[in-house]
Amino acid sequence: MIAVVGGGIAGLAAAYRLQQQGYEPTVFEASSSVGGLAATYETAGDRIEAFYHHLSATEETIVELAEELGVGDRLEWRWGHDSYYVDGVVHPLNTAWEIAAYPHLSAYDKFRLGMLTLGVDVRGGVPNFDTYDDLEAFEHVPIKEFLLEHTSRGVYEYFFEPLLRAKFGSRKEDVSAAWLLGRIQFRGERDLTKGEKLGYFEGSFGVLLDALVEAVGRENVVTDAPVQDITIGKSVESLRVEQDGTVSEHEVDDVVVTTMPHLLERWTGYECAIDFQGSVCAVVGMDAPVTDTYWLNIADEAPFGALIEHTNFVPPARYGGEHLLYCASYVQSTDDPLWNMSDDEVRDHWLSGIEEMFPDFSREQVEWMKVARNPRTAPIYERGYLEMVVPYDLSVVADGLYYAGMASRAQYPERSLNGGVVAGYEAADQLATARNQSVGPARKSG
Template identity: 25%
Template sequence: MQRPLHADTTRTGHVVVIGGGIAGLAAAHRLLASGLRVTVLEATERLGGKLMTGEIAGTQVDLGAESMLARRPEAVGLATAVGLGGRLQPPATATASVWTRDALRPMPKGHVMGVPGDPAALSGVLSPEGLARIAEERDLTPTAVGDDVAVGSYVADRLGREVVDRLVEPLLGGVYAGDAYRISMRAAVPQLFEAVKEGGPLLDGVLRIQERAAARQHTGPVFQGIEGGIGTLPGAVADAVRAGGGDILMETPVLGLTRSGQGWDVRTDSRVIAADAVVLATPAWSASTLLAAECPAAAVELAAVEYASMALVTLAFRRSDLAGTGALQGRSGFLVPPVDGRTIKAATFSTNKWQWVADSAPDLFVLRTSVGRYGEEEHLHREDSELVEVSLTDLAAATGLAARPVDTEVTRWIGGLPQYPVGHLDRVARIRDAVAGLPGLRVCGAVYDGVGIPACVASAHRAADEIAADLTGVATGEIDNTPTLVQGTRSEAGQ
């Protein structure tokens, strides 16, 4: 029986955040810091979105994202702010490989998302013909990029398809589970886009990027994990939100969003909540539905955003059963080019990569594979047991692994990763322009500025700061001194 609706008409600086993933929680945390009253509405029984921990053979592991880019400040800063700073942990090893041409080959150094600076480093990964094709690049006429261009198409035009198919494709697949020949260079690899806009050979553009990176003299790890799992971050942020006076309502789907006077009415199945402002931190399809009546221009754009689905297959083995499987040792994992025709697209050796996993289960070896990418999602319809078996088959071919796991866990992320095709940033700009026309409304999340955790947090901070500026007069960026960067995301799912 439908419960009667009743209205909560209290506003007074009240912001409703729709969505309890890491973006929604980060927005709520930021809004509370500005002195606003916050209510988070999460449709499901779990917070965190694509950040989730679980157990394998009694050991806690990440079943979603498992690392975050450390050279952007937003996610590390949020983790520190909610008491997890002492648990931040860099990978114990970052030695990754590419499983291609029937061998595990070292990931070439000195590349930008697979685009090489030194072609000599690609020997073994590429054929002699592929290496010869790269050598021709400086003699080619310039290739215009215009307002945007697909990463794969541009690189293939300059360096040949082998570079794309065996390096760029698996690396971008680790970030977006997407198709390199569709993914926007401007959105996904902005530093490369700016370099090629300067003109000259692509190889020279990569070298310029490397020189600028060296001049910045970055120290410290590129990536960070959290002892106990990245999936512990949402719970810590939620605890901080509650401690700061915020409300978090679980299993509370939002059914409607209506402009009401100077504010908004947010309709759930049990009541109407009055808000001075709303932050939409939901996937594109959900945001599109909620904005259909009040902001149809944004709703149409959001409805056009496509998603890729994937599955993670987590496996635990007895260490004593792995004697003689040397290919598992010393590596953080490997990527798999789609052109090689394998089922898995990557494997992460969690026990090698994260010291906390090794310490928590010294008698086990934990690893995980990923299956599924944009346009190739038929594997996700298989039974869990089938996904385990195809993972074991590929792992055996790659590493010689013959042992049977003592425990398995299959996690499906349906509609898990928004796709960033050519023109995506223009679409995002149109969405934000349309939304900004309505007072007290902002959007944030993986759709807008990058799919990595720092990018999602930055997106949340941007939305929260703009809402706070509207409601309190605090100028954007004055709530704290953390810079807000909204582009330049890199892989957190890959190696």
């Protein structure tokens, strides 16, 4: 048997890819539904992800997968509008003239920021077009030091620092310049008259997940089945899986683990030094909008890191006319006071924060609010990160052991659904290659 541990996008993509190559993998998922971090809630209309999601125009593998699965026509590309909240004012930052009008950066700061985003190094007054080509050269360069040297103090203090604080909290200065440069390249198509082009499935990413489950075969995706342990010798031997309160042992020939790496370590001893941060994220269903922007970064002190008004991206008509707003914050540890608040306390804390920022907002307009949390949702892309990624092929630990979870190479410089698909494919391909090399197609039955 080939077992895939975890039914998020990476596990389902790995199972799909294996099946395309003639194997019959079984996916074991701990929770009652698939999707992992991309799982959805029901609304009065289409489903909505518990954690905000969209695709960047540079992400291709997931688009090809959607086409293959017959749901490519459900993928829509829309303009996502970004704004920055500074000193109580929302500044749209999409078009050239909006950026020109932004008062918190000087013309010189804007020039230095613009050159960095175009990948041009203008230090010393002579433009250099290939300084940033070799990202690995920046792996050990601290992000703050890099930004102060390659842009200006104004760009760091009034543009990047609040964004880094929202994204990495107290770990913001641990991040590498390579991450930032990779992230700039990763951000897809930006039109200086319209904003950034972003992808979203009509009906949510659940459409893609459903199509994957269908392709893999519902009978091959076992939910409510947390894996408890993996027995390994020279090769992987068996999985202990809990189902309906009893634990059973399943003999395995190969295992693809797609969970966070602390479970891989618990089960197999493989150590991964990557630190992860958690997320607290609420979806607020309302009868009126709060802003007219999709993505609102916040420079001022606020009880959340960002406000993402989904229905300024996808029309409210898709959700029975309701307006949907994400309120979200990363937490660096489970000691964080936010992490320890009850859902009702989070609701009160965050709605008070929105009221303070937007005097026209009233909690009367809130119809429902759901809070999701997960202690491990995003890696801290600290210096030397690439040396810490977990390889797809873990035969150094045991033959037949593979990894495609968030600590994979494909989830750098930003973890994403596309990265999950690529990681799942990579692990599946390496597994298939190893099988073909060792025993030939006779073992193909999975």
